[in-house]
Amino acid sequence: MACSKVRKIDRECRVFNEQWTRDYFFVPWKDRAICIICKENVSVFKEYNLRRHHETRHKEYASLKGAARDDKVRRLKGGLAAQQDALLRQSRANLAAVRASYKAANLLAIHGKPFTDGEFGKAMMLAVSEEVCPEKTDTFRGVSLSAQSMTRRIEEMGGKRP
Ligand SMILES: [Zn+2]
Known part of the structure; x- marks a missing residue:
C-alpha cells in the first residue's frame, strides 16, 4: 500500500x-x-x-x-x-483511588461535615485496615482525602450536590 x-x-x-x-x-x-x-x-x-x-x-x-x-x-x-x-491493573487501582476520593467528598458534603474531616476519616480507615486487611493498607493510603482534595472534589461536584 x-x-x-x-x-x-x-x-x-x-x-x-x-x-x-x-x-x-x-x-x-x-x-x-x-x-x-x-x-x-x-x-x-x-x-x-x-x-x-x-x-x-x-x-x-x-x-x-x-x-x-x-x-x-x-x-x-x-x-x-x-x-x-x-500496567492496566495499576491504572485501575489509581482510578479506584480517585473514585473513592470523590465518594468520600460527596459523603462530607451530604452530611455537612468540614473538609478537614477527610483527613480524620483517612486516619481511621488506615487504622482499621492495618488490623483487618494490612495487605490493602498501602492502597488505602493512596486515596487522597486531604482537606485540599476534599475542597477541590466538592467544588468540582458543585452541580451534583444534594
Ligand atoms: Zn525495537
Missing part, C-alpha cells in the same frame, strides 16, 4: 498488517505499534517505519528464521502482554 496522497495517510496507513509481527516484531496497540523487543512505539502504522526500526535496532534478529522466529515472537508477545496487564 503506497500512501502517496498525504490526506489519505492517516486513514489508510493505520491498518496494522499481522505479518509485521513476524517480519518486524511489532504488535498493534491502540493507534500505535509497539516493538515487542525494546517496547518502543511508533505512532503511525507505516511498514517503512517498522522495517527501518527493526533492521537498524535489532540486526541480531535477522538470522532468526522459521520456527525459532515464531517461538521468539510468541515469547516476546507473552512478556509484553504480562507487562501491559500489570
Whole structure:
C-alpha cells in the first residue's frame, strides 16, 4: 500500500498488517505499534517505519528464521502482554483511588461535615485496615482525602450536590 496522497495517510496507513509481527516484531496497540523487543512505539502504522526500526535496532534478529522466529515472537508477545496487564491493573487501582476520593467528598458534603474531616476519616480507615486487611493498607493510603482534595472534589461536584 503506497500512501502517496498525504490526506489519505492517516486513514489508510493505520491498518496494522499481522505479518509485521513476524517480519518486524511489532504488535498493534491502540493507534500505535509497539516493538515487542525494546517496547518502543511508533505512532503511525507505516511498514517503512517498522522495517527501518527493526533492521537498524535489532540486526541480531535477522538470522532468526522459521520456527525459532515464531517461538521468539510468541515469547516476546507473552512478556509484553504480562507487562501491559500489570500496567492496566495499576491504572485501575489509581482510578479506584480517585473514585473513592470523590465518594468520600460527596459523603462530607451530604452530611455537612468540614473538609478537614477527610483527613480524620483517612486516619481511621488506615487504622482499621492495618488490623483487618494490612495487605490493602498501602492502597488505602493512596486515596487522597486531604482537606485540599476534599475542597477541590466538592467544588468540582458543585452541580451534583444534594
Ligand atoms: Zn525495537
